[in-house]
Amino acid sequence: MRPSKLSLTASYGVLILISAMFVIPFVWLIRSSLMNLSQIFTMPPEWIPKPFQWSNFHKALTVLPFDVFFKNTLIIVVTVLVGTVITSSIGAFGFSRIQWKGRDTVFAILMTSMMLPAAVTIIPSFLGWQLMGLYDTLYPLIVPAYFGGGIFNIFLLRQFYLTIPRDFDEAAFVDGANYWQIYTRLIFPLSRSAIIVVALFSFLASWNDFMGPLIYLKSDSLFTLALGLQMFQGTYTAQWDLLMAASATVVLPCVIVFLAGQRYFLEGITLTGLKG
Amino acid sequence: MRKGMFYGLLFTAPAILGFAIFTLGPMIASLVLSLTNYNVFKEQTSFAGLDNFVRLFSGEDELFYKSLGITFYFVLLRVPAVILISFGIALLLNLNVKGRAIFRTIIYLPSIVPAVASAMIWMWLLNPDLGLINSLLSRLHLPTSDWLYGEGSVIPSVVLTTLWGIGSTVIIFLAGLSGIPRQYYEAIEVDGGGWFRKLSHVTVPMVTPTIFFNTIMTIIGSFQVFNEAYILTQGGPNNRSLFYVFYLWRTGFRDAEMGYASALAWILFIIILFFTFIVFRTSKSWVYYEGGDRA
Numbered sequence: 274m275r276p277s278k279l280s281l282t283a284s285y286g287v288l289i290l291i292s293a294m295f296v297i298p299f300v301w302l303i304r305s306s307l308m309n310l311s312q313i314f315t316m317p318p319e320w321i322p323k324p325f326q327w328s329n330f331h332k333a334l335t336v337l338p339f340d341v342f343f344k345n346t347l348i349i350v351v352t353v354l355v356g357t358v359i360t361s362s363i364g365a366f367g368f369s370r371i372q373w374k375g376r377d378t379v380f381a382i383l384m385t386s387m388m389l390p391a392a393v394t395i396i397p398s399f400l401g402w403q404l405m406g407l408y409d410t411l412y413p414l415i416v417p418a419y420f421g422g423g424i425f426n427i428f429l430l431r432q433f434y435l436t437i438p439r440d441f442d443e444a445a446f447v448d449g450a451n452y453w454q455i456y457t458r459l460i461f462p463l464s465r466s467a468i469i470v471v472a473l474f475s476f477l478a479s480w481n482d483f484m485g486p487l488i489y490l491k492s493d494s495l496f497t498l499a500l501g502l503q504m505f506q507g508t509y510t511a512q513w514d515l516l517m518a519a520s521a522t523v524v525l526p527c528v529i530v531f532l533a534g535q536r537y538f539l540e541g542i543t544l545t546g547l548k549g
Numbered sequence: 550m551r552k553g554m555f556y557g558l559l560f561t562a563p564a565i566l567g568f569a570i571f572t573l574g575p576m577i578a579s580l581v582l583s584l585t586n587y588n589v590f591k592e593q594t595s596f597a598g599l600d601n602f603v604r605l606f607s608g609e610d611e612l613f614y615k616s617l618g619i620t621f622y623f624v625l626l627r628v629p630a631v632i633l634i635s636f637g638i639a640l641l642l643n644l645n646v647k648g649r650a651i652f653r654t655i656i657y658l659p660s661i662v663p664a665v666a667s668a669m670i671w672m673w674l675l676n677p678d679l680g681l682i683n684s685l686l687s688r689l690h691l692p693t694s695d696w697l698y699g700e701g702s703v704i705p706s707v708v709l710t711t712l713w714g715i716g717s718t719v720i721i722f723l724a725g726l727s728g729i730p731r732q733y734y735e736a737i738e739v740d741g742g743g744w745f746r747k748l749s750h751v752t753v754p755m756v757t758p759t760i761f762f763n764t765i766m767t768i769i770g771s772f773q774v775f776n777e778a779y780i781l782t783q784g785g786p787n788n789r790s791l792f793y794v795f796y797l798w799r800t801g802f803r804d805a806e807m808g809y810a811s812a813l814a815w816i817l818f819i820i821i822l823f824f825t826f827i828v829f830r831t832s833k834s835w836v837y838y839e840g841g842d843r844a
Contacts, residue, residue, distance in 0.1 A: 295655050393579050
């Protein structure tokens with residue numbers, strides 16, 4: 274659409290207003306995390322911390338063992354990411370670059386699991402892990418990533434693999450390559466950007482996961498950041514300065530990863546939405 | 550190609566096994582559990598037939614109907630809000646504005662914030678006595694609210710907090726909008742049609758497949774809201790935000806009534822299937838696909 278000058282100005286105005294509404298919660302978080310309690314409660318609210326109370330971060334992160342929570346989160350995020358990338362990409366390869374009987378039917382059946390609410394499987398899954406003696410360990414949060422890495426990711430990569438010309442594989446076959454070599458040397462390297470999309474989504478999903486750790490973890494020493502923050506809230510309800518400092522610490526890595534991989538995120542969302 | 554079957558199954562084996570172990574198996578187990586009175590604390594577990602379902606629907610369990618009603622109210626409030634607002638923002642971003650990439654980033658950013666952290670921020674913003682929002686409202690001489698602490702205002706407040714995360718819906722709309730050929734708009738310009746005519750005759754019909762996709766995803770997601778219920782309100786005040794999945798979690802994991810909770814889960818599944826089916830069925834009359842209907 275080619276808008277008129279007036280409507281364009283109005284659009285800018287509305288966009289700036291909306292952007293402000295999306296940004297203010299972040300600003301409120303940061304300013305509160307750097308104030309002392311008396312300034313935080315001043316009415317009307319002040320925006321600039323005076324003085325900058327950097328010690329909030331130190332206090333917030335030491336009253337609870339956030340270093341342990343961070344380590345646990347990192348273990349989960351990294352191992353889940355590796356499992357997700359490997360098994361979803363080989364799965365997508367098998368569902369797109371190899372011809373076999375019943376392939377598309379099997380894929381369609383797997384796709385139905387995207388419709389299933391997590392609530393239906395959560396209780397039997399919990400009982401299953403408990404039966405195996407793995408309740409209150411990190412395994413229930415990690416192992417599923419090594420079994421397909423989520424049908425959504427397979428779907429996303431499959432869409433991408435289908436766009437790579439068939440002639441590539443044919444030529445490689447003539448040269449004596451097998452499926453494994455075609456996957457590792459041709460398709461995987463060619464789909465770098467789609468793989469990054471899957472890796473980024475996987476990072477965010479496990480960094481942000483709340484229900485999983487809530488159900489499977491009992492010991493504080495295994496808690497993730499999300500769970501630790503929730504526990505912090507329960508313990509220090511009125512300490513808004515410390516709560517905001519702890520929240521900012523959990524948010525920051527996410528924001529950094531997002532800003533670094535922005536292009537891929539937007540591409541990935543678009544890809545999934547369009548083909549859905 | 551030779552040995553296609555063998556290699557095909559080899560490459561897809563993790564995914565197929567994963568489906569069997571983490572989806573199909575638990576589904577069957579959940580169905581069986583829903584027909585028992587399995588309770589972690591009780592010694593005896595016996596087959597209960599449809600007792601759980603009878604107990605649910607007979608009205609004996611008031612909280613079941615209550616949580617169902619609350620969840621429907623939430624879905625009814627949230628789905629149109631998400632679709633209309635994100636479509637509106639996408640329309641604005643689709644104009645030839647400078648700095649589009651920056652606006653897009655700002656609007657998408659909140660949707661990556663972990664639910665727990667986002668809940669903390671909103672609890673603080675919406676705090677009735679000390680929060681920014683009430684302070685602003687009172688300075689503008691507008692009525693303030695108890696937000697998450699008010700029986701009437703708690704659900705709209707939760708909807709409000711989730712609207713902060715509509716970025717990905719906006720991006721999907723934006724992708725749909727960018728696929729509309731320019732010639733259609735030019736044709737309307739030739740006819741002397743204005744902004745509204747373009748919107749109603751080209752933009753909306755052309756973007757119906759995206760509206761369809763976003764509506765289904767938002768419905769499915771809204772029925773399953775849990776994090777907000779757990780962190781923001783714990784079902785309160787006075788059970789006024791007892792979301793269905795939160796009630797299910799409480800029944801299964803706090804009260805340890807896993808048989809009964811499984812029955813609750815299956816009812817949710819059927820409700821979601823039903824609504825998805827309805828949207829699919831009606832979509833034939835309003836979703837427009839270029840070159841024939843694919844729906």
